[in-house]
Amino acid sequence: xxxxxxxxxxxxxxxxxxxxxxxxxxxxxxxxxxxxxxxxxxxxxxxxxxxxxxxxxxxxxxxxxxxxxxxxxxxxxxxxxxxxxxxxxxxxxxxxxxxxxxxxxxxxxxxxxxxxxxxxxxxxxxxxxxxxxxxxxxxxxxxxxxxxxxxxxxxxxxxxxxxxxxxxxxxxxxxxxxxxxxxxxxxxxxxxxxxxxxxxxxxxxxxxxxxxxxxxxxxxxxxxxxxxxxxxxxxxxxxxxxxxxxxxxxxxxxxxxxxxxxxxxxxxxxxxxxxxxxxxxxxxxxxxxxxxxxxxxxxxxxxxxxxxxxxxxxxxxxxxxxxxxxxxxxxxxxxxxxxxxxxxxxxxxxxxxxxxxxxxxxxxxxxxxxxxxxxxxxxxxxxxxxxxxxxxxxxxxxxxxxxxxxxxxxxxxxxxxxxxxxxxxx
Amino acid sequence: xxxxxxxxxxxxxxxxxxxxxxxxxxxxxxxxxxxxxxxxxxxxxxxxxxxxxxxxxxxxxxxxxxxxxxxxxxxxxxxxxxxxxxxxxxxxxxxxxxxxxxxxxxxxxxxxxxxxxxxxxxxxxxxxxxxxxxxxxxxxxxxxxxxxxxxxxxxxxxxxxxxxxxxxxxxxxxxxxxxxxxxxxxxxxxxxxxxxxxxxxxxxxxxxxxxxxxxxxxxxxxxxxxxxxxxxxxxxxxxxxxxxxxxxxxxxxxxxxxxxxxxxxxxxxxxxxxxxxxxxxxxxxxxxxxxxxxxxxxxxxxx
Amino acid sequence: xxxxxxxxxxxxxxxxxxxxxxxxxxxxxxxxxxxxxxxxxxxxxxxxxxxxxxxxxxxxxxxxxxxxxxxxxxxxxxxxxxxxxxxxxxxxxxxxxxxxxxxxxxxxxxxxxxxxxxxxxxxxxxxxxxxxxxxxxxxxxxxxxxxxxxxxxxxxxxxxxxxxxxxxxxxxxxxxxxxxxxxxxxxxxxxxxxx
Numbered sequence: 001x002x003x004x005x006x007x008x009x010x011x012x013x014x015x016x017x018x019x020x021x022x023x024x025x026x027x028x029x030x031x032x033x034x035x036x037x038x039x040x041x042x043x044x045x046x047x048x049x050x051x052x053x054x055x056x057x058x059x060x061x062x063x064x065x066x067x068x069x070x071x072x073x074x075x076x077x078x079x080x081x082x083x084x085x086x087x088x089x090x091x092x093x094x095x096x097x098x099x100x101x102x103x104x105x106x107x108x109x110x111x112x113x114x115x116x117x118x119x120x121x122x123x124x125x126x127x128x129x130x131x132x133x134x135x136x137x138x139x140x141x142x143x144x145x146x147x148x149x150x151x152x153x154x155x156x157x158x159x160x161x162x163x164x165x166x167x168x169x170x171x172x173x174x175x176x177x178x179x180x181x182x183x184x185x186x187x188x189x190x191x192x193x194x195x196x197x198x199x200x201x202x203x204x205x206x207x208x209x210x211x212x213x214x215x216x217x218x219x220x221x222x223x224x225x226x227x228x229x230x231x232x233x234x235x236x237x238x239x240x241x242x243x244x245x246x247x248x249x250x251x252x253x254x255x256x257x258x259x260x261x262x263x264x265x266x267x268x269x270x271x272x273x274x275x276x277x278x279x280x281x282x283x284x285x286x287x288x289x290x291x292x293x294x295x296x297x298x299x300x301x302x303x304x305x306x307x308x309x310x311x312x313x314x315x316x317x318x319x320x321x322x323x324x325x326x327x328x329x330x331x332x333x334x335x336x337x338x339x340x341x342x343x344x345x346x347x348x349x350x351x352x353x354x355x356x357x358x359x360x361x362x363x364x365x366x367x368x369x370x371x372x373x374x375x376x377x378x379x380x381x382x383x384x385x386x387x388x389x390x391x392x393x394x395x396x397x398x399x400x401x402x403x404x405x406x407x408x409x410x411x412x413x414x415x416x417x418x419x420x421x422x423x424x425x426x
Numbered sequence: 427x428x429x430x431x432x433x434x435x436x437x438x439x440x441x442x443x444x445x446x447x448x449x450x451x452x453x454x455x456x457x458x459x460x461x462x463x464x465x466x467x468x469x470x471x472x473x474x475x476x477x478x479x480x481x482x483x484x485x486x487x488x489x490x491x492x493x494x495x496x497x498x499x500x501x502x503x504x505x506x507x508x509x510x511x512x513x514x515x516x517x518x519x520x521x522x523x524x525x526x527x528x529x530x531x532x533x534x535x536x537x538x539x540x541x542x543x544x545x546x547x548x549x550x551x552x553x554x555x556x557x558x559x560x561x562x563x564x565x566x567x568x569x570x571x572x573x574x575x576x577x578x579x580x581x582x583x584x585x586x587x588x589x590x591x592x593x594x595x596x597x598x599x600x601x602x603x604x605x606x607x608x609x610x611x612x613x614x615x616x617x618x619x620x621x622x623x624x625x626x627x628x629x630x631x632x633x634x635x636x637x638x639x640x641x642x643x644x645x646x647x648x649x650x651x652x653x654x655x656x657x658x659x660x661x662x663x664x665x666x667x668x669x670x671x672x673x674x675x676x677x678x679x680x681x682x683x684x685x686x687x688x689x690x691x692x693x694x695x696x697x698x699x700x701x702x703x704x705x706x707x708x709x710x711x712x713x714x715x716x717x718x719x720x721x722x723x724x725x726x727x728x729x
Numbered sequence: 730x731x732x733x734x735x736x737x738x739x740x741x742x743x744x745x746x747x748x749x750x751x752x753x754x755x756x757x758x759x760x761x762x763x764x765x766x767x768x769x770x771x772x773x774x775x776x777x778x779x780x781x782x783x784x785x786x787x788x789x790x791x792x793x794x795x796x797x798x799x800x801x802x803x804x805x806x807x808x809x810x811x812x813x814x815x816x817x818x819x820x821x822x823x824x825x826x827x828x829x830x831x832x833x834x835x836x837x838x839x840x841x842x843x844x845x846x847x848x849x850x851x852x853x854x855x856x857x858x859x860x861x862x863x864x865x866x867x868x869x870x871x872x873x874x875x876x877x878x879x880x881x882x883x884x885x886x887x888x889x890x891x892x893x894x895x896x897x898x899x900x901x902x903x904x905x906x907x908x909x910x911x912x913x914x915x916x917x918x919x920x921x922x923x924x
Contacts, residue, residue, distance in 0.1 A: 184618050185618060185619050186619040186622050188617070188619075189617035189618055189619045189620060189622075189623075190594075190623075191534055191535065192534040192553070192556030192557065192591060192594060193535070193555075193556075194555075195617070197618075265539075265541075265542055266535065266538045267534070267535025267536075267538045267539055268539075311511070312511060312512060312513070312539070313512055313531065313533035314533060314534065314535045314539075315533035315534065315535075315554065443826060446826070446827075447826065447827050450811065450827040450828075450829060450830065453830060457864070457865055459864045461864070462814040462864070463814070463860065464815075464819065492814075722814070723824045724824070725824075726814075726824040726825075727819055727820065727822055727823040727824030727825065728820050728821060728822055728823055729820075
């Protein structure tokens with residue numbers, strides 16, 4: 001197969017020949033093929049943080065619909081978070097999720113294993129069994145909950161060294177966030193919503209960096225949301241410690257002010273998320289950190305919820321936003337149009353580095369001869385209002401509804417096979 | 427004016443119109459026939475998700491004095507306690523043809539959400555730790571009646587500001603009306619970023635009292651103690667309670683207010699609460715009048 | 730204090746082209762005559778209460794009371810009765826500011842209440858005033874005084890004292906200006922296109 005006239009990482013026009021799911025040749029090639037029309041070619045995106053909800057909450061999302069959403073967003077691999085029902089804390093559950101991903105084939109699904117049994121924060125789950133299973137779990141996380149017990153966190157960090165795993169921490173000091181609803185600051189005070197202090201995240205990140213250094217293990221910090229967290233991670237990296245971090249698209253674009261004034265009215269829980277949307281200063285710090293590499297990756301934290309869990313008063317609503325189908329456009333808006341990242345930088349933060357952090361073979365490689373043909377074709381000149389009715393996700397809880405965002409994923413190829421063409425699922 | 431959800435929604439002119447309207451309506455309470463035909467055929471629903479007999483009765487009396495039909499919908503023992511969502515409740519009220527919904531809810535912002543689901547007017551009768559605008563209006567009304575003005579008035583609001591919807595609404599409304607508010611509380615009971623509010627902040631009640639024209643004491647709930655907001659009721663009372671000694675330090679024309687219900691002996695001593703300079707009882711009467719004014723201005727014309 | 734009382738107009742806003750059907754002296758004469766008629770009809774006005782309908786009716790009531798006091802030395806209690814809350818057309822417009830109601834200290838029970846308004850037109854204002862009056866007491870009798878009766882009644886209501894009967898087309902508007910609120914005394918007839 002031949003893809004003609006694409007601009008790899010936004011560079012000069014080139015053609016890509018694919019054979020047996022692998023890129024065979026890149027350059028000015030002869031022959032007939034799919035006309036790329038000057039679209040940008042990126043390596044297939046890799047998400048470190050996706051909630052596919054299956055098993056247990058198939059009303060919100062399934063492996064099928066979630067991976068369809070991923071493909072439409074330009075992703076060729078996603079890490080499926082462990083907070084399903086039952087929790088992905090055994091080899092059996094992670095293999096089930098992995099197998100569902102294989103069957104549907106819209107993108108690769110790499111399950112994340114729970115750190116503690118039932119996400120209860122009391123006993124380590126069988127991390128080794130999950131690592132050794134067919135799912136090859138390498139990322140472990142109690143995401144949604146924090147591994148707040150310092151001893152348990154230390155043990156988990158140590159234990160996963162045996163199979164080159166990583167603990168992805170959801171940093172949230174539980175006592176400081178009891179009943180918390182919105183970033184603690186001007187807006188929370190004005191709206192009378194219980195504050196969610198930045199320190200509740202920063203204190204745990206600081207502790208975990210120190211623990212990871214102490215036991216010589218790898219730490220990954222989920223959804224960094226504050227300027228203070230960025231400072232701590234920058235400091236830990238300067239020490240040479242093996243700490244990586246991710247930021248969500250929504251924390252790169254939206255602020256807590258959305259809870260007060262937005263196109264969908266005040267107190268609309270479409271903006272309720274964990275960790276909460278922060279201030280404009282935090283957004284600026286996160287963008288700078290992603291640009292300079294302090295934050296390694298963009299991860300969607302795609303968190304589908306059925307309508308009834310969001311059409312409520314703020315306090316009663318579920319936390320989370322979907323993000324797979326808008327992630328690249330949001331990064332385009334927040335990072336590329338602001339001049340903070342070029343397309344090579346986008347490839348690094350949304351494909352190369354997440355694959356490396358997840359120890360995910362066959363993904364996150366430069367579009368060169370010999371690499372797996374995981375390719376995303378992106379039209380940077382498009383600009384459209386976000387219309388959730390066209391989403392593949394089963395849920396509609398996007399915070400970008402009514403916003404105009406740049407760019408459009410035109411095609412996605414998984415090992416040479418198109419999963420999306422002309423913006424539509426294949 | 428379509429809804430009354432936040433005191434911040436009111437311009438100075440709108441707020442004064444409500445107070446002036448209330449002033450005219452206050453005569454109705456003095457006559458033998460305490461009823462006006464104005465809202466005949468209008469339906470007002472009191473939708474109370476929290477127990478608050480005082481506020482509900484006040485709104486009910488106000489609506490009835492204007493001849494509106496009143497439906498009381500208490501969440502306890504209703505379908506709401508069986509899991510019906512606020513939205514479904516809203517759609518039910520909509521189907522009943524509610525022209526206005528008076529909502530009391532434990533979740534901040536619930537009235538904003540309700541307003542997106544019903545066509546009628548929404549009146550916030552207290553939402554979580556957010557706002558209670560009619561309380562602020564009746565407080566301003568009571569102050570103006572006693573002291574003759576609001577412009578330049580020095581008002582101290584003392585107590586659990588962090589959890590107080592009364593404090594939030596009062597700060598916003600009194601600022602709009604030209605009064606100068608000082609919040610007085612232990613630092614634990616002040617919201618983060620309170621310095622961005624249009625008011626002064628102090629931790630020292632004794633320093634604020636002598637220059638205050640109005641001292642508004644907020645209810646302090648004892649359960650805050652267990653959450654470590656302050657060490658003990660006794661210490662709170664000693665530092666922030668309005669006892670006879672502190673009361674004596676007020677200037678001669680200053681008045682004492684409390685939105686109720688009071689913890690006598692905690693934030694306010696019985697002698698102070700019952701003194702002639704306390705407006706606590708008239709605040710209740712003024713509540714009906716001010717709510718009549720709000721209901722009239724929301725529902726009395728074309729809607 | 731009410732918003733309605735603050736609606737005083739700048740006299741210079743009145744376009745000179747408008748035809749004044751009554752000028753200041755005409756109004757003075759009409760009020761003098763009404764005052765005499767009230768005295769005559771109520772046999773000395775001893776138990777009369779004058780209640781003006783805000784805004785200009787209230788001003789006229791005060792003027793009538795002054796004249797009665799001047800002619801016979803009788804101090805007639807005078808007050809104002811706002812009828813906004815009793816109007817039958819509230820739903821046709823946004824909520825209106827209320828006028829000021831002020832009953833004389835003796836109330837209206839057992840008295841002869843003379844309602845005073847500036848213009849009598851459909852009769853609906855008077856209907857509302859009768860309802861309002863009913864809620865504040867039980868007068869022995871109610872009479873109606875109006876500076877201008879412009880016809881086009883929609884209810885079975887008539888005035889007992891009329892300053893001037895003014896034939897009008899229904900599309901026209903009658904405006905009364907009084908010195909206390911408007912800076913000058915005049916009754917002006919506006920054609921439809923001038924409204």
